[in-house]
Amino acid sequence: MKIIVAGEAKEVKDGLTIAQLLIDEQVETPEYVTVTVNDDFIDSSKFEITNLQENDTVEFLYYMGGGRYVVY
Amino acid sequence: MSFTNEQLERYSRHIILKEIGAKGQKKLLNAKVLIIGAGGLGAPTAMYLAAAGVGTIGIADADEVDLSNLQRQIIHATKDLGKPKVQSAKETMNDLNPDVQVNTYHTFMTSENIREIIRDYDFVIDGTDNFPAKFLINDACVMEKKPFSHAGIIRFKGQLMTYVPGEGPCYRCVFKDPPPKDAVPTCKQAGVVGAMGGVIGSLQAMEAIKYIVGKGQLLTGYLLTYDALTMEFRKIKLPHNTENCPVCGTHPTITQLIDYEQAECDGAL
Ligand SMILES: [Zn+2]
Numbered sequence: 001m002k003i004i005v006a007g008e009a010k011e012v013k014d015g016l017t018i019a020q021l022l023i024d025e026q027v028e029t030p031e032y033v034t035v036t037v038n039d040d041f042i043d044s045s046k047f048e049i050t051n052l053q054e055n056d057t058v059e060f061l062y063y064m065g066g067g068r069y070v071v072y
Numbered sequence: 073m074s075f076t077n078e079q080l081e082r083y084s085r086h087i088i089l090k091e092i093g094a095k096g097q098k099k100l101l102n103a104k105v106l107i108i109g110a111g112g113l114g115a116p117t118a119m120y121l122a123a124a125g126v127g128t129i130g131i132a133d134a135d136e137v138d139l140s141n142l143q144r145q146i147i148h149a150t151k152d153l154g155k156p157k158v159q160s161a162k163e164t165m166n167d168l169n170p171d172v173q174v175n176t177y178h179t180f181m182t183s184e185n186i187r188e189i190i191r192d193y194d195f196v197i198d199g200t201d202n203f204p205a206k207f208l209i210n211d212a213c214v215m216e217k218k219p220f221s222h223a224g225i226i227r228f229k230g231q232l233m234t235y236v237p238g239e240g241p242c243y244r245c246v247f248k249d250p251p252p253k254d255a256v257p258t259c260k261q262a263g264v265v266g267a268m269g270g271v272i273g274s275l276q277a278m279e280a281i282k283y284i285v286g287k288g289q290l291l292t293g294y295l296l297t298y299d300a301l302t303m304e305f306r307k308i309k310l311p312h313n314t315e316n317c318p319v320c321g322t323h324p325t326i327t328q329l330i331d332y333e334q335a336e337c338d339g340a341l
Contacts, residue, residue, distance in 0.1 A: 007306060032251050039311045041245070059308050061295055063247055064224030064231050065203045 001054040012052070019047040027060060034061040073098060079171070083125055096285035097125060101171070103284040106130035106193040108181055108209055110157040112269030113223055113276065114199030115147035120277035122165035122172045126284070129165060130193060132177035133157040144266030181205060183329035186212040195280050196220035199273065203250035204332035210235070210243035211329055214320045219283055221276040221291075226262050228300040230272035233291050233310070234279050240293035241310050242320040250332045271298060 001014050005025060012021070018037070022030040035042045036059045042050055052058065075083075075094070079101075086092045086100070103126050107114045110133040121129055135157050137148045145157075152160035158176035165174050177189060186208060190196055196218050198209045206222065213220045213235060222243050223232035235242045275296070282288045295308045319326045 034246055034248075036311055039309065040313065041311050061246055061308065061310075062231075063203070063251060064226055064229065065201060065206065 001052075003052055003055065004057040006059060015051040017048060018042060018050045018052065018058075021052065021058065022047065022060075025060070029063075032063040034063075035059070036061065073101070079125075082169070082171075086124070091287040092285050096287070099284050099286070100125050100281070101127040103195070104128040104130070104193045105195045105197065105280050105284075106132065106190055107197040107199055108132045108205070109197075109199035109201065110135075110145070110147065110161040111141065111199060111201060112144040112225060112264060112266070113273040114197065115145040115161070116270045116273035117197050117199055117277045117280075118161055118165055119147055119168060120274060121280060122169045122174075124277070124281060125169060125171055126280070127171070128173045128175065128193075130175040130177060130189070131158050131161045131165075132179065132181060132189065133161075134178060134180045144264065144269045146266075146270070181208060181212075183208065183331050186329065187216055190216055190218050193218065195283050197276050197280060198222045199276070202334050204334050206243060207250050207332060208329060211319050211326060214242050214244075215327075215329070221279045223272045223276050225264050225268045225272050228265055228268065229298065230268050230300075231295055231297040232272055232275055232279070233295045234283075236283070236290060236292045237320075240312065241314050242317060244319050244326075245314050245317040245321075246295065246310060248318075265300060268298075268300060271300070 001012060003010055003012055018035055027033055038057050083097045086097050087094050105121055105126050107118050107129065110131050118129060118131055137152045137155050137157055137160050139153060141148060142150065147164045148157065148160045156178045158178050162174040162176050165172055190212055196213055198206055198220055200206055209220060217237045219236040221232060221234050279290055282290060293310050293312060295310055297306045297308060314320055315322050318324060
């Protein structure tokens with residue numbers, strides 16, 4: 001099925017979970033990323049059980065603090 | 073209040089813009105903006121706002137100017153090493169524009185002092201470099217009903233969003249909690265390209281100016297991200313549903329400010 005991830009169309013397997021998408025997209029720190037699907041925030045506790053649907057639009061929003069102390 | 077001849081000349085490039093004009097310039101001269109952090113982001117923001125004739129600028133920072141700051145914090149110069157950043161920033165702003173009243177706060181922002189400080193201002197700039205400060209600023213601005221510009225920069229990337237009470241999500245709607253102090257897998261030195269502060273800090277100044285003159289669209293309900301390596305800007309629409317937010321939602325659970333602890337890495341600067 002086709003989904004849009006960070007503005008780009010991708011072909012992924014049907015029913016892909018958000019948790020798997022985070023792995024496939026090689027998101028380095030999945031614990032510090034906010035995920036939205038079609039204009040909704042998805043709670044991180046639901047990443048494993050949320051199956052994406054055809055034409056879903058997914059965005060990853062990254063925590064971005066500053067360079068002073070820590071990279072998360 | 074009418075303009076002096078010197079002001080007419082100084083602000084002529086604003087005054088001829090139909091979106092600003094004499095009316096907008098007066099609004100700028102009457103406006104009060106607080107910049108929290110006189111570092112990579114705060115430096116260009118402060119300089120552009122001072123040059124623009126924002127009448128009162130507050131600048132808050134507890135640090136002194138260090139040699140490693142000068143790669144990006146262009147409001148400070150080599151002669152300022154060791155000086156409080158707020159002092160150095162005030163001198164640069166007043167050199168640029170003696171019209172500006174600069175208030176300095178040589179202190180850390182905490183749950184004890186932040187609400188009282190921001191209360192005096194029309195718009196707040198988050199130019200800080202750490203999560204505890206960013207969440208503190210967000211929550212304080214929500215509680216005091218103050219608009220603010222959030223930004224973060226790291227390596228070759230930057231992002232910003234604007235909060236206006238009642239007009240879209242706050243920072244905590246998007247990023248629920250700071251990363252926990254003890255859950256950090258690795259500490260690395262991050263680094264940031266100096267010009268990144270210039271790009272993103274200037275965009276923060278632009279948001280403040282638009283808010284004050286009341287023109288254009290703000291980054292409310294959007295996160296603007298910038299990747300310097302790919303040279304891509306993305307304006308990402310944020311969910312509009314803020315009901316469940318613990319601070320700006322309909323039933324807030326955070327009603328007192330929180331002083332989070334910052335995880336620190338030895339020797340990283
Ligand atoms: Zn919120």
